[in-house]
Amino acid sequence: MPLQGKILGEALNEELTLHSSLCRREAGAFQKAIVAGGEVLVACTQETRLFGEIAQATEGTVSPIRFVNIRETGGWSRDARQAMPKIAALLAAARLPQPEPVGTVSFKSAGRLLIIGELAQAEKAAALLDDALDVSVFSVGGSGAQERRYPVISGRIDSIKGWLGAFELTWVATNPIDLDLCTRCNACVAACPEGAIGLDYQIDMNKCASHRACLSACDAAGAIDFGRDNSPRSERFDLVLDLRATPAFLRHAPPQGFFHLPPPAAGQAWGEAAIGSLLKLRELVGEFDKPRFFNYKQKLCAHSRNETVGCNACIEVCSAEAIASDKSRQQIKVNANLCVGCGACTTVCPSGALTYAYPRAGEQGVKLKTLLSTYARAGGKHPVLLLHSQERGRVLVEELGRAARLGVAQGLPAHVIPVALWHTASVGLDVWLSAIAYGAACVVVLITDEEASQYLQALQEQMDVGDAILRGLGYEGLALRLIQARSMTDLDQELQLLPRETPQSHLPAARFAVTPDKRGTLELALGHLLEHAAQRPDAIDLPAVGSPFGSVAVDKDKCTLCLSCVSACPVSALQDNPLLPQFRFIEKNCVQCGLCVTTCPEDAISLQPRLLLTAQRKEARVLNETQPYACVRCGKPFGTLKAIEAMLGKLAGHAAFQGAAQERLKMCGDCRVIDIFSAKDETRITDL
Secondary structure, three states, rough: OOOOOHHHHHHHHOOOOOOOOOOOOOHHHHHHHOOOOOOEEEEOOOHHHHHHHHHOOOOOOOEEEEEEHHHHHOOOOOHHHHHHHHHHHHHHHOOHHHHOOEEEEEEEEOOOOEEOOOOOHHHHHHOOOOOOOEEEEEOOOOOOOOOOOOOOOEEEEEEEOOOOOOOEEEEEOOOOOOEEEOOOOOOHHOOOOOOOEOOOOOOOOOOOOOHHHHHOOOOOOOOOOOOOOOOOEEEEEEEEEOOOOOOOOOOOOOOOEEOOOOOOOOOOOOOEEEEEEEEHHHHEEEEEEEEOOOOHHHHHHOOOOOEEEEEHHHHHHHOOOEEEEEEHHHHEEEOOOOOOOOOHHHHOOOOOEEEEOEEEHHHHHHHHHHHHHHHOOOEEEEEEEEEEOOHHHHHHHHHHHHHHHHOOOOOOOOOOOEEEEEOHHHHOOHHHHHHHHHHHOEEEEEOOOOOOHHHHHHHHHHHHHHHHHHOOOOOOOOEEEEEOOOOOHHHHHHHOOOOOOOOOOOOOOOOOOOOOOOOHHHHHHHHHHHOOOOOOOOOEEOOOOOOOOOEEEEEOOOOOOOOHHHHHOOOOOOOEOOEEEEEEEEHHHOOOOOOOHOOOOOOOOEEEEEEEOOOOHHHHEEEEEEEEEEEEOOOOOOHHHHHHHHHHHHHHOOOOOOHHHHHHHOOOOHHHHHHHHHOOOOOOOOHO
């Protein structure tokens, strides 16, 4: 497809010169650009290495160089002739500044590697790594080579914890033979009259008859000790290679520095993926940094109050098991070393206590706004944003483009704009609805075989909420979609099912900015959608699971206005009235965390997921109120009528609260003390 420089230039607000052979005969134009100053954007990723070499060889190079792929994503498609607006959008987004740096998490590895597996397989793997790493082997059985090249441990593994540079192995020695001391001379094997010792150099205690002939045979090496201390031992390693069928970490995202290679079938060698993992292991020596992917604001967290748990969404969705509860401190704990940056926790967090840090939500918002506004300026209509991961998702997108070039696939439709994310779970409802407000007809999230199963559920729950809002406002043509594709063919079929046109919603592009405040961004997006909505109901019912909006219902017959729920509410949605015994509620603040439900001692509160669209949403409304109860001695109100009556009813039959003691329950704190000390007909301890 020939590029149209005039259309691209108008959409990008600059004069463009098109080149068809910039990496070959027109390389001089590239050299001229990189010595002129200013950033240079090359619309080709295939020749990235060549352009880098040219830049290094060019004297006076001062310009930073960036690359963007418009070939597989736009030029190679059966819709290529209509893809000019999309190409303009991709070029505009590629020119945006790089995300601002954030704090980092550091790892330090000296290359101490632990290999766990059958001895022969472990030694085979060790031979491929021992020139670069300091290898130790934990044998789980089998015989190895006669030459003892590596320290060998055996026994029962109790636990393996940690991450790159800080793994801790805890194990118990369960056999009299210490494999690390054993010289594999086979003297004990020959000496044992029961044949209880095999070439794995471990004693089968069911066969051993305690002749102890092996002790004499092993006197020089001292590797056999039937009285060995069996208390747990521990040792630290920087890296772990697990060759067992069932690895030490079963979570979807194991710690960095941990690799699992299932043993190959009998007579077969490790495949390409296994060799790739071994090569990665060799590179993990030194100091490494990764972004700190999240920010956490404890005061917004709806996880717990007073050691009562409400919202567990982030803990349940984390595939790396990096998040744990800290109820004593009324918060969660996030282990930054275990965090893999998927961002699923920030997507499901209803209050915005967890936010994604790299790139920030604001930077993602600018990118989406730039894509959609440029697409519209270039004449594009009905844009669909395809959010995919920068690894497996990007591979599928590029494979689809190459297949379209060969005529065996349709390729990306002209109105589908691919957007690479660090992880598909890193953006959620606030960014999706903002994209709709910016002009997207549909936001599609591509799920491949690299995502954890809980991510699919979490993303679908969020999309169900978003779709309910859009339908409730009358935006039938706008949608959020989740598609799953394990292959290029799957992706091609799913994309062809997307509508090419959507009913005109008359929704002008919004101008607000996505902010780090998730609730604030949602309010801005909802405000824009409501302003231009075809229908404006008083309220929209939302799904029971995953809704960040809603009301609470109070059973007035049960509620005694103890107000324990008010003190538990982390977002001030529930409030009291310092002047009257009232229980008030501001619906705009409610995040449906459920802390009020679990805290209420009378089981009087239930959640009602919905989006209220009237002015009442931002106002404090009274959910329950009662008459104040006045002290029978001084007349000062000190409680609610319902609460005091409930207390009197519960204690009516108690022996300690009869007569004068029962009457004191009707008094305020001051009068109760005065009455106790002024009573003449009661015995005091001082009278004894």
